[in-house]
Amino acid sequence: YITIGVLFLVLLMIIPIRMSVLSPCEIVPKDPLVISSPIEGVVDSIEVLPNQIINKGDLLVKLETIDLNNNYLISLKKLKSVQAELLTARQAGFYDSEKRSQIAQLQTQVELITAETDYAKSLLDKTKIFSDLKGIAILDNPNEWKGKPVVTGERLLIVANPKEVVIKIMLPVHDALFLENGSDVKLFIDNMIFRSWEAKVSRISFKPKLTAENIMSYEVIASFVSVENSELPKIGLRGTTKIYSDYVPVFYYLFHKPITGLRQVVGW
Numbered sequence: 001y002i003t004i005g006v007l008f009l010v011l012l013m014i015i016p017i018r019m020s021v022l023s024p025c026e027i028v029p030k031d032p033l034v035i036s037s038p039i040e041g042v043v044d045s046i047e048v049l050p051n052q053i054i055n056k057g058d059l060l061v062k063l064e065t066i067d068l069n070n071n072y073l074i075s076l077k078k079l080k081s082v083q084a085e086l087l088t089a090r091q092a093g094f095y096d097s098e099k100r101s102q103i104a105q106l107q108t109q110v111e112l113i114t115a116e117t118d119y120a121k122s123l124l125d126k127t128k129i130f131s132d133l134k135g136i137a138i139l140d141n142p143n144e145w146k147g148k149p150v151v152t153g154e155r156l157l158i159v160a161n162p163k164e165v166v167i168k169i170m171l172p173v174h175d176a177l178f179l180e181n182g183s184d185v186k187l188f189i190d191n192m193i194f195r196s197w198e199a200k201v202s203r204i205s206f207k208p209k210l211t212a213e214n215i216m217s218y219e220v221i222a223s224f225v226s227v228e229n230s231e232l233p234k235i236g237l238r239g240t241t242k243i244y245s246d247y248v249p250v251f252y253y254l255f256h257k258p259i260t261g262l263r264q265v266v267g268w
Contacts, residue, residue, distance in 0.1 A: 013249060013251040014249045014251065015249065016247040016249060017247060017249070018244055018245065018246070018247050019244070019245040019246065019247075020242050020243060020244045020245065021171070021175040021242070021243050022240055022241070022242055022243075023169050023170065023171045023172070023175065023220075023240070023241055023243065024169075024170060024238065024239075024240060024241075025167050025168060025169040025170075025187065025222075025238065025239055025240065025241045026167075026168045026236070026237070026238050026239075027165050027166075027167060027168075027189075027233045027234065027235055027236060027237045027238075027239075028165065028166060028167075028168045028235065029135075029138070029158065029160030029161065029162075029164065029165055029166075029235055030160075030161070030164040030165055030166045030223075031161075031164060032135075032138070032158045032159065032160040033131070033132060033133040033135070033158065033159040033160070034155055034158055035060055035061065035129060035131070035155070035156050035157045035158065035159060036153050036154055036155050036156060037061075037063070037129075037150040037151065037152060037153065037154045037156060038126040038129065038152065039063070039123055039126050039127075039152055040149075040150070040151050040152050041063040041064060041068075041127065041149070041150060042063060042064040042147060042148065042149050042150070043061065043062075043063060043064075043145045043146060043147065043148050043149075043150055043156070044062040044063055044064045044065075044127075044146070045061070045062050045142075045145075045146060046060070046061055046139065046142035046143075046145050046146075046156070046157065047059045047060055047061060047062060048060055048137040048139075048142070048157070049137065049142060050137060050138070050139055050140070050142070051136050051137065051138075052136065052137045053135075053136055054131050054133070054134060054135055054136060054137055054159050055131070055134050056131060056132060056133060056134050057130055057131065058130065058131045059128060059129075059130055060129050060130060060131050060137070060156075060157065060159070061128075061129040061156055061157070062127060062128055062129075063126075063127040063128075063129075063150075064127070065124060065127045068120065068123050068124045068127060069124060071120045071123075072117065072120040072121055072123075072124050075113060075116045075117040075120045076117055078113050078116075078117075079110070079113045079114060079117050082106060082109045082110050082113055083110055085102075085106055086103065086106040086107060086109075086110055089102045089103050089106055090103060129156075131159050133159050133161070134161070135159045135160045135161045135162065136159070136160060136162050136235070137157055137158075137159060138157060138158040138159070138160055138235065138236075139156070139157035139158070142157075160235060162232075162234065162235060163232065165224075165232055165233070165235055166202070166221050166222060166223055166224070167185065167187055167199055167221065167222040167223075167224075167241060168219065168220075168221060169185075169219070169220040169221070169222060169241050169243070170211050170215075170217040170218075170219060170220075171217055171218045171220050171243070172215050172216065172217050173208050173216050173217065173218065176208075176218050176220075179201070179204060179218070179220065179243065179245070180201070180204075180245075181201055181202065181203070181204065182200055182201060183200065183201040183243055183244060183245060184198070184199075184200060184243070184244040185198070185199040185200060185201060185222040185241050185242070185243050185244070186198060186199075186241065186242045186244075187199055187222075187233075187239060187240075187241050188239050188240045188241070188242075189233050189237050189238075189239040190237070190238055190239050190240075191237070192233070192239075197224060197227060197233070198224070198225045198226070198227075199222040199223055199224050199225055199241075200222060200223060200225055201220055201221070201222050201243065202221050202222060202223040203220070203221040204218055204219075204220050204221075205218050205219040205220070220243075222241065222243075
């Protein structure tokens with residue numbers, strides 16, 4: 001009986017089984033439009049609410065304009081003054097050689113102040129930020145931005161198409177030994193216990209990074225397979241994914257992690 005038991009155990013260890021690993025995930029937009037501050041300034045107001053439907057051309061953010069508007073008005077006033085001097089010099093230049101000699105200098109001043117005025121106007125125009133995409137607004141509390149200083153390029157909110165989403169998976173390094181592009185993925189959303197979705201791994205980060213739980217993980221993006229837009233889960237939902245790999249013997253499935261850990265300790 002012992003021999004039969006050993007043979008049975010050996011046969012059991014070589015039975016092929018498909019490797020898989022479970023990992024937390026989140027539904028994120030596929031190609032979101034990141035709305036960032038085009039200039040350094042102070043936020044006056046966020047004009048949209050979380051999950052609000054956005055149309056192309058809608059006003060999203062207003063920055064404070066007091067200082068920029070004053071700079072523009074001062075430059076405009078200086079420009080008008082120098083233009084008046086230039087006009088006077090040209091009119092008097094027919095009979096006054098001294099005025100005629102000032103024309104070139106005044107023309108240079110007009111060009112310089114015109115450039116300053118145009119720049120001040122361009123900054124003023126950038127205080128209103130509009131959407132270039134139709135979608136939904138993704139942000140936290142918009143009131144927290146009011147009066148907050150921002151630097152050029154600082155992210156304010158995201159506009160995303162709710163019909164174009166992917167699965168963001170943070171896979172711990174020790175579970176990513178078999179991971180490759182094209183691997184099958186099954187998604188389970190936390191609040192939808194009777195529904196699952198099929199997906200495939202489409203992108204894997206080159207380097208792992210620390211998650212909020214202080215776990216070194218790869219960022220894995222999985223794309224849905226054959227799913228109607230109306231059936232896609234909403235952006236922001238969280239759940240669990242099961243990532244599948246090739247078939248391996250039961251022995252490898254059970255002992256590959258202990259063996260890998262042993263090799264890291266003893267250097268084998």
